[in-house]
Amino acid sequence: MPGTLDLLILKTLSRQTLHGYGIAQQIKLTSNDVLEVEEGSLYPALQRLELKRLVQSEWRMTPQNRRARFYELSAAGRERLVAAEADFDRLVSAVQRVLRPA
Amino acid sequence: MPGTLDLLILKTLSRQTLHGYGIAQQIKLTSNDVLEVEEGSLYPALQRLELKRLVQSEWRMTPQNRRARFYELSAAGRERLVAAEADFDRLVSAVQRVLRPA
DNA sequence: AATCTATGCATAGAATTTCTTTGTATGGCA
DNA sequence: TGCCATACAAAGAAATTCTATGCATAGATT
Numbered sequence: 036m037p038g039t040l041d042l043l044i045l046k047t048l049s050r051q052t053l054h055g056y057g058i059a060q061q062i063k064l065t066s067n068d069v070l071e072v073e074e075g076s077l078y079p080a081l082q083r084l085e086l087k088r089l090v091q092s093e094w095r096m097t098p099q100n101r102r103a104r105f106y107e108l109s110a111a112g113r114e115r116l117v118a119a120e121a122d123f124d125r126l127v128s129a130v131q132r133v134l135r136p137a
Numbered sequence: 138m139p140g141t142l143d144l145l146i147l148k149t150l151s152r153q154t155l156h157g158y159g160i161a162q163q164i165k166l167t168s169n170d171v172l173e174v175e176e177g178s179l180y181p182a183l184q185r186l187e188l189k190r191l192v193q194s195e196w197r198m199t200p201q202n203r204r205a206r207f208y209e210l211s212a213a214g215r216e217r218l219v220a221a222e223a224d225f226d227r228l229v230s231a232v233q234r235v236l237r238p239a
Numbered sequence: 240a241a242t243c244t245a246t247g248c249a250t251a252g253a254a255t256t257t258c259t260t261t262g263t264a265t266g267g268c269a
Numbered sequence: 270t271g272c273c274a275t276a277c278a279a280a281g282a283a284a285t286t287c288t289a290t291g292c293a294t295a296g297a298t299t
Contacts, residue, residue, distance in 0.1 A: 036228040037140030037256075037285080043235050056276050065238050069231035076257050078278055083256095101266065103276060120236060126138040127229055129171035133145050134222060136167050139256080139285070158247050178286050180249055185285095203295065205247060 036070065040080050041089075042123055043070065045108065045116040048090060054103035055081055081106060089115050142174065142182050143191075144225055147210065147218040150192060156205035157183055183208060191217050 047053065047061045058081075059072045084090045089112035095105045108116070149155065149163045160183075161174045186192045191214035197207045210218070 036232055038138065039232050040257080043232065046236055054276075055278095062235055065235045066231040067234060069227060070235065073258060074277080075259065075279090079257085082278090097275085099266070099275080101275065102264095123232070123236075125171060129168040130138055130141050130145065130225070132169060133164055133167045133172065134148055134225075142286080156247075157249095175287060176248080177250085177288065177290095181286085184249095199246085201246075201295070203246065204293095 039123065040072065040076060041084060042116070042119040043072070044077075044080060044084065045089065045112055045119060048106055048108040049113065049116055052105050052107040054095075054097065054105050056103065058106070084112070087111075138172065141225065142178060143186060144218070144221045145172065145174070146179075146182060146186065147191065147214055147221060150208055150210040151215065151218055154207050154209040156197075156199065156207050158205065160208070186214070189213075 043062050044058055047058050047065075050061075053061065055074075055077055059074070059077055062070050062072055081090065081092070085092055085106075088109055090106045091109055092104050092106045094102060097103050145164050146160055149160050149167075152163075155163065157176075157179055161176070161179055164172050164174050183192065183194070187194055187208075190211055192208045193211055194206050194208045196204060199205050
């Protein structure tokens, strides 16, 4: 869904620190396979979020003993998440009012 | 809201044939001033929709005696609207599942 | 008569986001 | 040994949206 990728990533990271691949899996899982984040969207998005200091990352090893870059939500990221959730609700409500006026 | 402009336009036109300016006013009105469609977004969108034969247009005079291009939903446009509404609901539900898992 | 405001269409250019494609690399399993 | 799943990343294209600008006219105001 266009415009919601940052929100989805931030929300996923608010539950657990994860690497990129895991974030994509989580989003797919919790959305019941409806949302599938392509790698070409995911990694640039993570880089943008890190540039904005909403997440920070470091190389670690996965439980499967594979090297991966883990992303953690920053304090600013948490604030942004709250705002982004509110924005999303506000916009969805507005669109729904146009689709189904009272 | 990114990705929803075509949907909003098609829905608005499904209620009445309108000119561009009127479409923008209607969307603003029914969304309670939350959604404001800029002209630079609106007119290209209308041209795209006409290219895809989802709407058709002609010059007419408004009740205020001003020349304006009126857009009417085509049969294909009605079909697309139904599909777009379903897609929107499906995607919004999916995002909401990620935001607030059961 | 001149000016202002609202109406109305349109394009050019930029910015942003997303997707497609491609490349690299490795762990585990058959 | 070869394959599959995991994992990151960049390059380039495509699509959408916004900003800014321009043109034009009706009606109201001054």
